[in-house]
Amino acid sequence: MPKITIEDLARIREQTRHLTTLRQGAGRVKITVHMGTCGIAAGARDIMSAVMKEVEQRALHDVIVTNSGCAGLCSQEPMITVEVASEPAPVKYVRMTPQKVRTVIESHVVNGRVATEHALAVGSEKTR
Amino acid sequence: MAYRTYLMVCAGTGCVANQSMKIKDRLEAEIQKRGLEKEVAVVTTGCNGFCAVGPIMVVQPDGIFYQLLKDTDIPYLVEEHLLKGRPVKELLYTPPAEKSPVPRMSDIPFFADQTLIVLRNRGLIDPEKIDEAIARGAYQALAKVLTTMKPEDVIREIKASGLRGRGGGGFPTGIKWETCRHAPGEPKYLICNADEGDPGAFMDRSTIESDPHAVIEGMCIGAYAIGSSEGYIYIRNEYPIALERLAVALKQAREYNLLGKNIFDQGFDFDIKVVRGAGAFVCGESTALMASIEGRTGEPRAKYVHTVERGLHDKPSCLNNVETWANVPQIILNGAGWFAAIGTGDVSSDPWGGSKGTKVFSLCGKVNNTGLIEVPMGITLRKIIFDIGGGIRDGKKFKAVQTGGPSGGFIPESLLDLPVDYEELTKVGSMMGSGGMVVTDENNCMVDMAKYFLAFTQAESCGKCVPCREGTKRMLDILEKITNGEGTEEDLFLLEDISNMVVESSLCALGGSAPNPVLTTLKYFREEYEAHVKEKKCPAHACKKLITYFINPEICLEKGHGCDVCRKNCPDGAITGQTKQVHAIDVMKCGRCGICQDICKFDAIYIE
Numbered sequence: 001m002p003k004i005t006i007e008d009l010a011r012i013r014e015q016t017r018h019l020t021t022l023r024q025g026a027g028r029v030k031i032t033v034h035m036g037t038c039g040i041a042a043g044a045r046d047i048m049s050a051v052m053k054e055v056e057q058r059a060l061h062d063v064i065v066t067n068s069g070c071a072g073l074c075s076q077e078p079m080i081t082v083e084v085a086s087e088p089a090p091v092k093y094v095r096m097t098p099q100k101v102r103t104v105i106e107s108h109v110v111n112g113r114v115a116t117e118h119a120l121a122v123g124s125e126k127t128r
Numbered sequence: 129m130a131y132r133t134y135l136m137v138c139a140g141t142g143c144v145a146n147q148s149m150k151i152k153d154r155l156e157a158e159i160q161k162r163g164l165e166k167e168v169a170v171v172t173t174g175c176n177g178f179c180a181v182g183p184i185m186v187v188q189p190d191g192i193f194y195q196l197l198k199d200t201d202i203p204y205l206v207e208e209h210l211l212k213g214r215p216v217k218e219l220l221y222t223p224p225a226e227k228s229p230v231p232r233m234s235d236i237p238f239f240a241d242q243t244l245i246v247l248r249n250r251g252l253i254d255p256e257k258i259d260e261a262i263a264r265g266a267y268q269a270l271a272k273v274l275t276t277m278k279p280e281d282v283i284r285e286i287k288a289s290g291l292r293g294r295g296g297g298g299f300p301t302g303i304k305w306e307t308c309r310h311a312p313g314e315p316k317y318l319i320c321n322a323d324e325g326d327p328g329a330f331m332d333r334s335t336i337e338s339d340p341h342a343v344i345e346g347m348c349i350g351a352y353a354i355g356s357s358e359g360y361i362y363i364r365n366e367y368p369i370a371l372e373r374l375a376v377a378l379k380q381a382r383e384y385n386l387l388g389k390n391i392f393d394q395g396f397d398f399d400i401k402v403v404r405g406a407g408a409f410v411c412g413e414s415t416a417l418m419a420s421i422e423g424r425t426g427e428p429r430a431k432y433v434h435t436v437e438r439g440l441h442d443k444p445s446c447l448n449n450v451e452t453w454a455n456v457p458q459i460i461l462n463g464a465g466w467f468a469a470i471g472t473g474d475v476s477s478d479p480w481g482g483s484k485g486t487k488v489f490s491l492c493g494k495v496n497n498t499g500l501i502e503v504p505m506g507i508t509l510r511k512i513i514f515d516i517g518g519g520i521r522d523g524k525k526f527k528a529v530q531t532g533g534p535s536g537g538f539i540p541e542s543l544l545d546l547p548v549d550y551e552e553l554t555k556v557g558s559m560m561g562s563g564g565m566v567v568t569d570e571n572n573c574m575v576d577m578a579k580y581f582l583a584f585t586q587a588e589s590c591g592k593c594v595p596c597r598e599g600t601k602r603m604l605d606i607l608e609k610i611t612n613g614e615g616t617e618e619d620l621f622l623l624e625d626i627s628n629m630v631v632e633s634s635l636c637a638l639g640g641s642a643p644n645p646v647l648t649t650l651k652y653f654r655e656e657y658e659a660h661v662k663e664k665k666c667p668a669h670a671c672k673k674l675i676t677y678f679i680n681p682e683i684c685l686e687k688g689h690g691c692d693v694c695r696k697n698c699p700d701g702a703i704t705g706q707t708k709q710v711h712a713i714d715v716m717k718c719g720r721c722g723i724c725q726d727i728c729k730f731d732a733i734y735i736e
Contacts, residue, residue, distance in 0.1 A: 003385035006271045006392050009262060016263035023134050023171075023188040023252050030189075035213045048132075052167055056130050063168075064189040065132035067213035 015060070027064035029109050031055075032081040036070025042077035050098035051080065054105045063109060076120060082108050092120040132170040133210060136251055138184040140175025140337050141330070147199065148183035150393070154199040155185075155313040158206040174338015174373075175330075176251045177500035178238055181221060186233055186251060186347065193233040195221045212532040224496045224518045228471055238497045243470065243504045246454045247484045255373050258380040261341040267386055269457035270348050274394040277460075279309065282353040287458065288464035290475030292482030295321055295412070295449030296561040297637075298550040300479035304446060308436040309354045311444035316356040319447040320347055320400075322363035322370070323417060325409040326533030327584060329564035331488040332450035334500050336363070336370040339444045342388070344400065346453030348461060352400040354446050359400040362417050374402060377431065409588035412562075413636045414439070414447045416590065427592045428636035438442045451488055459485075471505035473550045483549040487560065492686065493529075495523050503548065511542040511566055524569040527668075528652070532561025534581040535641035537648030538574065541620050550599035559641065559646040573670035575660055576643045576655040585642035596639030599630035603646060610673045615661040624650055666679035669735045672720040676736050679703075679724075681710045683732035694724040694733065 009023035031051055035044045045057070048067065055063050071079055082104065085092040091114050093104050100118050107115040114122070137143075137152045155170050174718030176184050181195035192215050194205070201219055220229035221236055225312045230236050244250070255258040261267075273282055287302025299561055304591045308316060315444040320343060324332040347359050352422040354489060363371060378400060381387045389397045391499050403421050410416045411426040420426040439445025459467045473482020483505040489512070491660060492498045496518035500608035503512060509529055513519070520526050528538040537558030539546065552562050568577060606623050609615045627650075633639045650657060659665050666674040684690060702718040713724070715731075725733040 006275065009267055009271055012259055012262045012267070013268075016259045023136065027189060033213075035211065037212075040212070048167070052130075061130070066190055067132075067210075069212060069214045103568055 017079070028062035028085050029064065029111070030064040030083040031105075032083070033065070033067045034069065034077065034079045035067040035073045035082070036074075036077075038070050038074035039077045039079065044078040046098060047078045047080065047096045047101060050101040051105070052100055058105070058110065060105075060109065073120070079120070080104070084108070089122050091122050093118045093122045099117075131167060133168045134188045135168065135188075136173050136186040136188055137170060138174075138176045138182060138251065138443075139172040140179070140182075140334055140367075141367075142179035143182040143184055144176065144369065146195075146333055148185075150199045151185065151197050151202065154202040155206065155642055158202050159210070161205060162211060165207075165212055165259065168299050169256050170566045171249045172256075173253065174249070174255045175334040175500055177242075177247065177502075178236075178497065179500065180496070180498040190215075191233045192231050193236060194219045195223055198469065213356045215437075219427050221303065228655065229281055237515055238499070238501075238518065241511065242502050242658075243457050243486050244502050245467075246335055246342070246451050246488055247338065247500070247502045249342065250334075250460070253339070255340055256376045257336055257521055258299050258341060265461065266341040266410065266457070269460035270352075270386070271392060273349050273352055273460055274392050274396055279353045279355065282349060282460070283309065285464045286353070286459060287479060288475070288481055289459045289467040289585055290464075290471070290473075290479065291452065291455055291459060291582060292479075292483065293449060293469065294451035294455070294487065294562070296559065298483075301448060301452055303435055303479055304448070304483070305350060305353050307434070308446040310317050310442050311437045313438070313443050315358055315443060316354055317440045317443055317445040318347055318351045318354060318356040318359040318398075318419075319417070319445060319450045320359070320361040320453055321412060321414070321417060321447055322406050323369075324364065324367075324450075324562065324566040325407070325411045325412045325588070326562060328492045328566060329432060329490045329562060331490055331500065331535055331563045333367050334369045334490075335450050335454050335488070338365075338706055339372055340374050341381065342454040342457060343450055344377060344381055344613070345523055346456035347400060348387070348391070348398055349456050350446065350448070352396055356446070357397045359398060360403050362403045362405055362411070362421060363401055365404045366407050370636065371402070371404070371459065378402070383706050408590070409585070410590040410636070411712055413638060416636070417447070418445060425590075427590050429637075430635055451563070453484060454669045472552075475506045483551070484672065487548060489531075489563045489565045490563050491517050491567070493565075494524065494569040495567045496521055505549060506547045508545050508547055509539065512541070512548070512565070513544070517567065520567070520569050527568045527570055527572055527576065528577075528649075529567040529568070530558070530581070530645065531564070532559040532575075532641075532644075533564040534584045535559075535638070535644050536564065536575065537570070537644040538652065539648070540652040548637035557644060558649060559644070571668055571670065573611075573666050574649040574656045575607065575611055575666075576668075576670050579604065579611060579647045580605060581645040585638065589638060589642070593633075593635040593639065595633040596642065599626050600639070600642055601636075603630070603643065606648070610657065610660045611666075612673045613660065613664040613671075615657075617658075617661055619661065620650065620654075620657055648697070673722060676715050677720065677722075677724065678734055679713055680734060681712075683730055686712050688730040688732055690730070691729070694728055697723055697727050699723065 033048045078096045104115045107113050185194045222229040279622045283306050291301045292298045339487040385401050411420045413428045416428040471484040475481045488502045530538050589596045591597045690709045692707045700719045702714045
């Protein structure tokens with residue numbers, strides 16, 4: 001490793017910052033892939049791979065990708081949920097394919113427009 | 129490479145001792161097996177602090193906290209959590225008072241009530257990768273200092289922050305730096321005291337293990353302020369993991385030229401040497417430590433001339449503790465005002481006017497949540513013990529807490545609302561010390577506790593000056609006599625007399641504070657001493673010579689039907705009786721080991 005300057009310090013920080021941002025659970029967007037038995041059977045693994053690939057290719061360092069269990073609507077799997085920190089409620093997308101994943105990420109995550117053609121609903125179920 | 133999930137496996141000394149490296153290997157193997165190696169990364173971090181429930185793993189970004197892991201749990205955990213997204217409930221943490229587990233780290237009271245400055249990177253970075261530390265802001269403060277601040281500005285900032293020595297003395301850091309800067313003589317030396325000798329204390333070890341660059345950066349900033357180019361870290365050889373991580377961190381910092389010549393091209397040179405100590409308690413004392421670095425016997429000297437003027441090799445030397453150094457970068461980055469807003473008192477006109485920032489404590493003894501905590505100054509002892517510490521183990525009653533290591537005083541229940549503050553703790557006969565905190569319950573005999581800690585300081589007394597060498601020995605003799613039931617009331621007065629003499633006439637702080645446990649227990653728990661000398665009884669049933677074990681014949685026969693288990697397990701052959709008959713203990717043969725009481729399922733055995 002060569003000697004570093006103050007500019008290098010800022011560069012290293014910028015390049016690695018996403019690592020620790022994600023580890024603190026602080027991201028701008030959180031994409032949840034629903035991976036219950038139903039989701040996995042319907043192809044959620046490929047959806048997860050597609051999400052990971054898209055996030056990496058677009059270098060989206062502020063996006064958290066995580067998985068969770070069945071969302072209850074097994075007939076519409078594979079599903080993903082997109083939560084943007086600045087938006088009031090999460091959006092669920094249904095019947096995902098790798099192609100649809102790319103559309104959703106480009107439209108919703110990057111450009112901030114909900115991809116209505118693939119969306120099921122805005123908001124979460126009521127819990128108590 | 130970006131990952132969706134990071135498994136932050138604690139690799140502090142405590143968790144490593146509980147096989148966390150095995151957990152890590154198993155995780156990596158399982159992840160490989162499931163084809164998740166491109167999505168999930170395993171990261172080893174420094175100590176998480178919650179050592180009581182180790183080995184620990186935190187899943188990020190979800191913040192799910194797993195505890196008490198075994199390598200056999202891993203296949204199921206990987207399948208459930210990482211493949212199916214369902215946290216494994218059985219492996220989550222459940223607070224003592226509650227029934228359902230708490231999955232999120234930020235919701236666990238142990239973590240929620242802490243304020244992290246020194247330990248801000250614990251569990252978040254791999255301490256052996258400098259880039260991860262830089263991602264969290266390491267060396268930004270050094271860049272700021274070298275490009276925008278004069279040494280005088282740095283000293284002014286540290287003075288205004290109210291930072292005081294975290295090694296125990298509580299001397300205002302800024303004043304120490306200023307005196308050292310203006311002391312005549314070249315070169316000037318900078319020293320980091322990592323010779324943490326208190327039994328049960330591991331603040332410094334943990335800080336170095338989880339974030340070595342914070343200490344290195346703090347030292348660089350100090351060196352610039354004082355005008356030094358040569359630094360030392362004096363660390364005990366019993367800390368193998370800390371030593372290794374420190375060596376890696378120093379090497380990486382040198383490769384980046386964050387240590388060396390012409391750092392950041394600003395014409396500032398500084399490098400650090402590691403000196404390993406052999407583990408003598410007295411070498412935590414500044415003059416003894418410096419003697420040890422020079423290769424001489426680790427003995428303190430009288431400080432008519434302070435070490436900031438004539439210290440190591442008779443040159444001006446500035447010594448601060450690990451925790452003090454680790455605070456420095458954050459003060460520079462966030463400003464003195466930010467730091468001074470945390471804590472007690474007012475330091476704007478008087479640097480001794482308050483206790484500012486946070487303090488790291490190692491919480492141990494009879495609390496539920498033993499571990500390493502960082503709390504804001506001014507927090508009450510009650511909050512530390514009952515909220516963060518989760519109260520006393522097994523529903524027992526709190527008796528006293530010892531703060532400040534083996535030479536700290538015991539603080540009783542009536543003073544638990546005392547804020548953590550240098551002056552307040554000194555006022556009640558204890559001290560901040562380096563941050564050991566030992567909690568005792570109703571089963572601890574205070575005379576016995578005082579004896580235990582005095583035995584430690586007595587053995588560690590270097591023997592240079594008579595009051596400490598001979599005085600502590602005589603004190604220990606008296607305590608031995610009292611716990612054996614041979615003490616008299618005069619002994620209590622003699623004990624107090626010798627204690628005060630040792631405090632007043634010892635050369636260094638070892639002797640000056642060693643009698644604290646004795647003096648405070650005499651003050652707050654005098655009735656326990658009196659029971660020992662007058663009635664020859666130990667109220668806590670801890671002093672073996674003063675207790676007798678008995679078997680309640682009714683319970684033994686009616687509930688236990690003379691089960692005979694106690695007789696079979698008695699190592700002294702002191703129990704007589706046979707199956708279906710009443711058993712009895714021969715007090716002359718009984719060795720007071722207590723095995724029979726532990727083993728009796730019917731609680732037939734009692735102490736008088």
